[in-house]
Each structure stands twice: as structure tokens, then as C-alpha cells.
Amino acid sequence: xxxxxxxxxxxxxxxxxxxxxxxxxxxxxxxxxxxxxxxxxxxxxxxxxxxxxxxxxxxxxxxxxxxxxxxxxxxxxxxxxxxxxxxxxxxxxxxxxxxxxxxxxxxxxxxxxxxxxxxxxxxxxxxxxxxxxxxxxxxxxxxxxxxxxxxxxxxxxxxxxxxxxxxxxxxxxxxxxxxxxxxxxxxxxxxxxxxxxxxxxxxxxxxxxxxxxxxxxxxxxxxxxxxxxxxxxxxxxxxxxxxxxxxxxxxxxxxxxxxxxxxxxxxxxxxxxxxxxxxxxxxxxxxxxxxxxxxxxxxxxxxxxxxxxxxxxxxxxxxxxxxxxxxxxxxxxxxxxxxxxxxxxxxxxxxxxxxxxxxxxxxxxxxxxxxxxxxxxxxxxxxxxxxxxxxxxxxxxxxxxxxxxxxxxxxxxxxxxxx
Amino acid sequence: xxxxxxxxxxxxxxxxxxxxxxxxxxxxxxxxxxxxxxxxxxxxxxxxxxxxxxxxxxxxxxxxxxxxxxxxxxxxxxxxxxxxxxxxxxxxxxxxxxxxxxxxxxxxxxxxxxxxxxxxxxx
Numbered sequence: 001x002x003x004x005x006x007x008x009x010x011x012x013x014x015x016x017x018x019x020x021x022x023x024x025x026x027x028x029x030x031x032x033x034x035x036x037x038x039x040x041x042x043x044x045x046x047x048x049x050x051x052x053x054x055x056x057x058x059x060x061x062x063x064x065x066x067x068x069x070x071x072x073x074x075x076x077x078x079x080x081x082x083x084x085x086x087x088x089x090x091x092x093x094x095x096x097x098x099x100x101x102x103x104x105x106x107x108x109x110x111x112x113x114x115x116x117x118x119x120x121x122x123x124x125x126x127x128x129x130x131x132x133x134x135x136x137x138x139x140x141x142x143x144x145x146x147x148x149x150x151x152x153x154x155x156x157x158x159x160x161x162x163x164x165x166x167x168x169x170x171x172x173x174x175x176x177x178x179x180x181x182x183x184x185x186x187x188x189x190x191x192x193x194x195x196x197x198x199x200x201x202x203x204x205x206x207x208x209x210x211x212x213x214x215x216x217x218x219x220x221x222x223x224x225x226x227x228x229x230x231x232x233x234x235x236x237x238x239x240x241x242x243x244x245x246x247x248x249x250x251x252x253x254x255x256x257x258x259x260x261x262x263x264x265x266x267x268x269x270x271x272x273x274x275x276x277x278x279x280x281x282x283x284x285x286x287x288x289x290x291x292x293x294x295x296x297x298x299x300x301x302x303x304x305x306x307x308x309x310x311x312x313x314x315x316x317x318x319x320x321x322x323x324x325x326x327x328x329x330x331x332x333x334x335x336x337x338x339x340x341x342x343x344x345x346x347x348x349x350x351x352x353x354x355x356x357x358x359x360x361x362x363x364x365x366x367x368x369x370x371x372x373x374x375x376x377x378x379x380x381x382x383x384x385x386x387x388x389x390x391x392x393x394x395x396x397x398x399x400x401x402x403x404x405x406x407x408x409x410x411x412x413x414x415x416x417x418x419x
Numbered sequence: 420x421x422x423x424x425x426x427x428x429x430x431x432x433x434x435x436x437x438x439x440x441x442x443x444x445x446x447x448x449x450x451x452x453x454x455x456x457x458x459x460x461x462x463x464x465x466x467x468x469x470x471x472x473x474x475x476x477x478x479x480x481x482x483x484x485x486x487x488x489x490x491x492x493x494x495x496x497x498x499x500x501x502x503x504x505x506x507x508x509x510x511x512x513x514x515x516x517x518x519x520x521x522x523x524x525x526x527x528x529x530x531x532x533x534x535x536x537x538x539x540x541x542x
Contacts, residue, residue, distance in 0.1 A: 088517060089517050089541075091541070110516070110517060111475070111515060111516060112475055112478060112479045112482070112516045112517075113479070114479055114482050114483045114486060115483055115487075116483075116486060116542075133475065133476060135476045135479070168515070319520065319521075319522040319523065320522075323520060326505045326510075326520060327505055327510065327511050327514050354522070354523050354524070354532075355523075356523045356532055356533075357500070357533075358500075358505075358536065359523075
């Protein structure tokens, strides 16, 4: 056992299987009559994801989008690996800087910055900030004279799962040049261009259009005397298996960069969130109530009335670790942690613990019959699932069980100043 | 819970009444607000609030007003539950701004969880 920050981390001598580890932990909890939910966090997996990024997009510096998961151990490991950080709130800035990360490795990217947020960035000497409107520039000119602003433009990708840029980012042709001029007039320093093509985007055209705009705007900015040496390619990289693999997306990006910024000396950066955070976290929750119902009650099909169905209630739900269900187009898929004796499957619904109508984890799922006290296992649960511990929302957090192999601890982690 | 004029049953704002009203209606004439306690401003947003068409600047202006003048610690965005779409609707936009959903057991008594969905923004 070692410590990362204030958190205990189990050091294992050999490579481990997360699900088997979860089974061992659950068995132990059963012996102690402890049914509370828990997450197994594989630090080896965090490092694996970082290495995959470096392998596929070595020319792009990742700035981890902290809003995706503020887990302090995740932040410390990414800091150790040399990652930058995209922070969206004062709290996130403090979480990251409290691990020893210096301000020059942070971008402050909240789309709605209040005066006090900008003042906080100034206070902590976080200089890089995104902006997409004139009002923010005026505030920045008054409150943060050292700011290095990155202009966020809106580009859209119809194939993306959730196009953010409908809400954030200015028009790259009509508005962006005016904002560069406004920045010049206000004496605010602009250092680059940022865009976000949407989550899971595999449309080469979207990246090419965005980079073409970025290139044009860099030239306009340079005309005003700005250095314009940062291109921020946003987030939206998949956290696990996705219909468009990360490798495909990376290839599209590499080709687009080769076309518009070949051999560039500009800093190319991106803001991956779930890419790093999703896969290392696996949730294990306990069935706290089970009810047999006519299958038709679940399927809403009268023909199924003669069959049995089951409704299960587990001790974590959409107001806890499954919060991603409420907002994202993400549907976590779980299953029994332990193999079951019977292969017979029944239509089942998994509910969270709150009796709230929104607290639905999985619907119309075919699953073998389980009992109260059995455990459910959900992999890839690290993205937009765990609220910061200081966030006022009343979520009960599962306990975190961090593990890594001894070899990784000794070779990459233990001597880091961020640990 | 809802009064005939469409305003939720939360105590009205008692200081900077006109300015609060003007800041709020600058964002949307369809929004309402009330004070849950001295530290909590609640904004009531129609479930069919469109994602596009609101002024981000006016919205930030409202948040700054809540912080600087009303001196609250948190702003709640309150939606009536029936017909609310979280993945497509306005709550998703609010999440990108920093609002986070509140667990049912933490709802203020005036705003029960069976009737409404609440997101909280820490000022």
C-alpha cells in the first residue's frame, strides 16, 4: 500500500484483472456484511490511455478536461505524466494546482466567466483562457492584464453525438475577426484559436473546415500583432469502444494537420476528458431490493403478460455515479459481477436507490435472475460520473479503491512531485 | 406547488426587487425567481426553454448580480419534471456552464423532488 495525495493505493506485484479484483473485494465485503458500492480504479489503465494518446497524436499536447472527473488521484497521475489541464471552474483550478501543477499548464475554459472567476484566474496566475464574446474581453482587460486569450470559434459536425458549439464559440467568419480587433483595441493579448467539432467526431471535413478557419484567423490575429501560436482542437475523444475508434479519429486529425499546419511550430493542444477518465473506473453496486413483475410491466407489451420480469434496485443511481445517464447520450451496460448458475434470461429493469422517476439505470435488459445482496458490475464508469467531493449536491459517493502494479509504481509514479 | 400565475411557491426576492426582476427578464421574460433562503436564489425555467436564442452575456450578468448584489452562495435552476428532457433540453446546457444536479433528498422542502428537477451552481 502506498499513498497518492491522501488516498491509499494498492500496489500489486503482478498484472491484475479488474473484474476479478472487484470479485475479491465484493466477497470480502460480503463477509463483513458491507453492501456499499465501490469503484475499482486501475491506475495502470490511466497510464495506458496516456500512452495511446502519445502514440497516436504525439504532436498534440493533451489538456485533460477536469470537469469530466475531478478525482484527485486521476489528476495527480495525469500531472505526473506531463498532461496539461482544462479547468472550467475556480474549484477545478484549485484541485489541479493543489497537486503541484503550475499555472502555465492550465487553460481556463468556462464558457460563461463571471468577474469573480476571472479574478480567481488572475490571483492564481492562470493566464490561458478561452473566450468567444466581446463582453468577456472587456472584463478580462480590466481584471486580468496578463491573460493570454484563446478565441473559441464554432464549427459544427452533424455526425457528432452532442455538438457543443451550437452554444459556445463565435462565428468564425462574421464575428471572430471583429473579436480579434476588439482584443487589440482593449489591449488584451490573444495567443491562439480553439474549436470543438463535437464528441466522437470522425468527420474529416469538420476538422479540415475548423483548421482552415483557425489558419485564416491566425493570419488575421498576426496582422494585429498577436503571436497566435496555439491551436486548441477541443475534446470529444471516445473513452472506450466507440463506433468511431480513437485510432480512426486520430488519423483524421493527423491528415488534417498535415494539410493545414505541416511542420508547424505552433503549439497544438486538445482537451480530452472521457478519453482518459472513462476506462480506468469500474463501478460495483449492490442489489438492495428486487421485485418480480409481469414482463409486460417492463416491456409495455401486453403479449408478454405471461412471462416473468424483474425490477432491481441498486445502491447507486443517476443522482450518484450514473449521473452521466441524465445528460449524456451514454447508457452504461452492466451485468452480474459473479457468474450465475442458470443461463435463463428475464427482461429486467435496474433502478437507482431514490424512488425517483428519473433514477433509471438500465431498462428492458435481458439478464439472469439475481437476488438481493448480489453485485452488479459496470465497466468504463469514469466519465461525468463522480461529482467533486465538495460539490453541493448530496450525492453519496462510492468508495474508491485505487490499484496499480508495482512495476508501474516504481518506474513512473513514486518519485513524482505530484504524488 | 405552482401558483396560478405560474410562479413556484418559493418566497419572493426581498432586496433589489426591481433590479432582480430586470436582470432576470433580460435573460428571458418567461423565467421567474424566488429566494429559498438568504443564501439561495432559485430560478424557475420553463421545461421547453430552447437551447438557442438566450444571451450568454445576460445570463452571466444575472449570475454576477446574484453573487455581487444578492450575495447568495448558490443559484438553483428549477425545472418542472413532466416533459423535461435532460439529454436534449436546457439542463444539459446549464451543465456545461457549471450547474450540477441535486439529489432528491437534498431538495429544499418548497421544491419537492417528485415535482421538480434542480441543478445547483456554486457562486
